[in-house]
Amino acid sequence: MRRRIAIIEDDPVIRANYADVLKKHGYEVVAYADRGEALAALRLRLPDLALLDIGLGDEVDGGFTLCRELRTLSATLPIIFLTARDGEFDTVSGLRMGADDYVTKSMSLPHLLARVSALFRRADLAREPAPAENRFERGPLKVDLNRFTVSWRGSEVDLTLTEFWLVHALSKFPGHVKNRDQLMAEAHVVVDDSTITSHVKRIRRKFGAVDPQFDSIDTVYGMGYRWKAEKS
Amino acid sequence: MEGGKKLSFFAAPGLRAKIALVALVLLVIPLVGYSYVKSVERLLRDNQQRQIVATTRAVATALQDRPRLLELRASAPATENPPRAVKAATEEVQLLLAGLARSGLRIWVVDSKLNLVAVAGSLDTLPPASADEYTFGVLERLVHRALRPVFERVLRVPAAPAEEFIPNDVVFGGREVERALDGSPAWRLRPAPADRGVIFSAAHPIWVGPTVVGVVVVEEDTDAIVWLRNRAFEQLVAVTLIAFTAAALVLLLFASRLSWRLRRLRDEAENAIDSQGRVQALVAGGHARDEIGDLSRSFSTVLGRLAQYNSYLEKLAGRLTHELRTPIAVVRSSLDNLRLQSPSPETAVYVARAEDGINRLETILTRMAEATRLEQTVRSGERERFEARIVLAGCVEGYRAAYPARRFDLALTDQPVMLRGAPDLFAQLLDKLAANAADFAAGDSPIQISLARATSEAVLRFVNTGPALPAEMGGKLFESMVSVRKERAGGAPHLGLGLYIVRLIAEFHGGRVSATNRPDNSGVVFELRFPVAA
Numbered sequence: 001m002r003r004r005i006a007i008i009e010d011d012p013v014i015r016a017n018y019a020d021v022l023k024k025h026g027y028e029v030v031a032y033a034d035r036g037e038a039l040a041a042l043r044l045r046l047p048d049l050a051l052l053d054i055g056l057g058d059e060v061d062g063g064f065t066l067c068r069e070l071r072t073l074s075a076t077l078p079i080i081f082l083t084a085r086d087g088e089f090d091t092v093s094g095l096r097m098g099a100d101d102y103v104t105k106s107m108s109l110p111h112l113l114a115r116v117s118a119l120f121r122r123a124d125l126a127r128e129p130a131p132a133e134n135r136f137e138r139g140p141l142k143v144d145l146n147r148f149t150v151s152w153r154g155s156e157v158d159l160t161l162t163e164f165w166l167v168h169a170l171s172k173f174p175g176h177v178k179n180r181d182q183l184m185a186e187a188h189v190v191v192d193d194s195t196i197t198s199h200v201k202r203i204r205r206k207f208g209a210v211d212p213q214f215d216s217i218d219t220v221y222g223m224g225y226r227w228k229a230e231k232s
Numbered sequence: 233m234e235g236g237k238k239l240s241f242f243a244a245p246g247l248r249a250k251i252a253l254v255a256l257v258l259l260v261i262p263l264v265g266y267s268y269v270k271s272v273e274r275l276l277r278d279n280q281q282r283q284i285v286a287t288t289r290a291v292a293t294a295l296q297d298r299p300r301l302l303e304l305r306a307s308a309p310a311t312e313n314p315p316r317a318v319k320a321a322t323e324e325v326q327l328l329l330a331g332l333a334r335s336g337l338r339i340w341v342v343d344s345k346l347n348l349v350a351v352a353g354s355l356d357t358l359p360p361a362s363a364d365e366y367t368f369g370v371l372e373r374l375v376h377r378a379l380r381p382v383f384e385r386v387l388r389v390p391a392a393p394a395e396e397f398i399p400n401d402v403v404f405g406g407r408e409v410e411r412a413l414d415g416s417p418a419w420r421l422r423p424a425p426a427d428r429g430v431i432f433s434a435a436h437p438i439w440v441g442p443t444v445v446g447v448v449v450v451e452e453d454t455d456a457i458v459w460l461r462n463r464a465f466e467q468l469v470a471v472t473l474i475a476f477t478a479a480a481l482v483l484l485l486f487a488s489r490l491s492w493r494l495r496r497l498r499d500e501a502e503n504a505i506d507s508q509g510r511v512q513a514l515v516a517g518g519h520a521r522d523e524i525g526d527l528s529r530s531f532s533t534v535l536g537r538l539a540q541y542n543s544y545l546e547k548l549a550g551r552l553t554h555e556l557r558t559p560i561a562v563v564r565s566s567l568d569n570l571r572l573q574s575p576s577p578e579t580a581v582y583v584a585r586a587e588d589g590i591n592r593l594e595t596i597l598t599r600m601a602e603a604t605r606l607e608q609t610v611r612s613g614e615r616e617r618f619e620a621r622i623v624l625a626g627c628v629e630g631y632r633a634a635y636p637a638r639r640f641d642l643a644l645t646d647q648p649v650m651l652r653g654a655p656d657l658f659a660q661l662l663d664k665l666a667a668n669a670a671d672f673a674a675g676d677s678p679i680q681i682s683l684a685r686a687t688s689e690a691v692l693r694f695v696n697t698g699p700a701l702p703a704e705m706g707g708k709l710f711e712s713m714v715s716v717r718k719e720r721a722g723g724a725p726h727l728g729l730g731l732y733i734v735r736l737i738a739e740f741h742g743g744r745v746s747a748t749n750r751p752d753n754s755g756v757v758f759e760l761r762f763p764v765a766a
Binding site for chain 2: 011020084104108220223
């Protein structure tokens with residue numbers, strides 16, 4: 001069965017370009033220019049993944065609204081925000097709306113495709129038990145590379161795809177310092193230093209919500225970040 | 233921030249000094265008054281002289297009407313004991329003169345042989361001065377008393393001529409007497425003995441028929457007028473001084489208030505835009521209904537517009553990056569599509585070039601967004617205490633890896649350097665300074681980085697050899713979009729935001745930044761001073 005991706009984007013050229021490349025990779029694509037049209041169509045048949053722009057025509061926050069509406073239709077539908085905005089505030093609001101990832105429009109299409117397929121894999125494997133070889137443990141941390149999930153001391157930490165990749169890159173070799181460029185490469189993002197900083201801040205906060213004593217991510221000033229090797 | 237030279241309380245010439253200078257105009261009044269007093273004095277003198285001349289004539293006329301009185305004398309032989317009739321005549325003349333004479337006014341009569349017939353009045357006392365009257369009461373009297381030594385030095389003190397007797401040379405050699413004997417009335421001013429003023433003396437012949445039988449001389453001391461003049465002048469000076477002082481005080485108070493209000497307005501206007509570009513409304517004089525209130529209100533209007541413009545600019549960078557992202561996404565997604573179609577080698581070259589261009593464009597956008605985002609972070613930033621030495625040591629370790637071609641010398645103080653701020657931002661500041669130093673450093677001389685403690689400050693320095701800063705750039709270097717880099721074709725884009733970011737972060741930590749050339753112009757010193765957290 002071909003997977004169905006919905007693109008809701010008001011710029012016709014970008015919409016067409018994205019649709020083209022996704023179709024070429026074997027996905028079925030439906031594209032909409034505004035919120036009303038998209039919601040009416042998606043109510044009838046939910047897609048397997050949704051790519052949302054935030055500003056839709058005259059609606060400045062149309063994407064946020066649509067995301068909320070889609071979440072009420074399905075709690076598991078993978079949603080990626082695709083936007084020209086990259087302000088801290090927008091990122092935070094987007095992720096709070098329950099999106100699985102938040103990427104800027106300037107991201108290259110191969111990177112986008114990697115995200116799309118990763119999210120599909122996560123959605124698929126959530127239903128089946130995962131093979132053990134694609135998991136590793138670092139003390140209380142469990143990383144599942146197939147489902148793109150992370151748990152800390154037994155409880156699931158709800159990370160976005162970008163955040164997952166960052167945690168994965170850090171924890172794979174505990175004690176090794178990863179600089180920002182390496183982290184960006186591993187997370188398939190091209191952003192500035194301060195965005196990595198705020199991603200790390202958010203990851204710490206999410207782990208902190210599960211375990212207030214969490215302090216496994218070290219800032220190594222001038223170099224980058226390091227996952228603390230477990231002493232015990 | 234560089235400001236114009238401030239006018240401080242004591243700096244000359246402030247508003248108050250100027251108003252006080254204007255008040256000096258009042259000092260012209262005594263000068264004008266003096267010349268007025270002078271002309272009054274002249275008038276009085278003329279009057280006095282005319283009066284004396286008239287008196288002389290009157291006496292002469294009176295004696296002419298009684299020719300007998302002098303004729304008797306003329307005919308009588310000059311003996312020790314004049315006859316009774318002569319004696320009686322003399323007494324009569326004496327009586328006549330006494331009726332006219334007074335203190336300060338002397339009248340005498342000589343016969344044709346210059347024998348003194350009679351004399352009345354004296355010149356040895358001053359006319360009685362009336363009791364001092366002060367228009368402004370006690371105040372004036374005090375001023376008057378204070379000024380008396382000055383007056384005594386400047387003005388001649390009137391004195392009685394103290395001429396008890398008529399000097400012989402006046403009787404026998406006086407010009408007016410001689411001319412009167414020759415038959416014409418005359419007057420002259422002669423100095424009193426011992427330089428005690430001037431005596432006005434008028435003489436008039438007494439005719440009996442065609443012959444002059446005697447002369448009437450009337451003398452008066454002119455110092456009475458001098459006394460009057462002095463008195464008027466002293467009063468004038470005292471009153472002017474009092475008025476001047478009062479006016480100056482009032483003006484000074486007024487000027488003080490004005491300048492206080494203006495200074496308050498200035499201070500507020502100067503601080504209305506804080507280091508992060510936020511504009512605050514003015515409070516000073518906002519409700520005053522005069523020109524200063526007007527000024528304050530129009531300042532507020534201007535500042536309001538500036539605030540609008542600032543927020544427009546702040547949003548502009550954000551909006552610009554947003555608006556440019558969409559076309560970039562169009563180009564990039566199109567290029568990606570093209571590449572996925574496995575283009576021919578010739579086409580691939582152009583695709584690669586186009587991608588290179590779009591990457592550069594994106595770097596620019598990312599940098600702009602970085603500055604904008606940093607401004608937001610700094611505005612809402614939370615501060616924590618951190619040890620700057622650890623951050624600096626870690627960062628320099630990183631730079632040694634990141635810039636293998638450069639050497640970094642680090643000198644750290646032994647004392648703890650705790651700052652209040654954000655270690656992440658502090659590291660970002662160090663990154664920018666290091667990148668800047670690495671770009672400009674020349675040769676293989678090391679980049680010297682030091683962190684020292686000075687009383688309550690931490691001093692961070694980045695020193696590199698290399699081209700000196702152009703003189704005019706010193707202050708502007710830390711502003712947004714200012715760069716001294718030469719354009720390099722194909723190089724990474726430079727927007728002049730790096731040092732602006734340095735300033736933003738330094739100010740977030742309460743610090744100041746400065747860039748100077750090394751004393752021998754062999755390089756540049758970046759110095760940052762931070763207050764140390766307790």
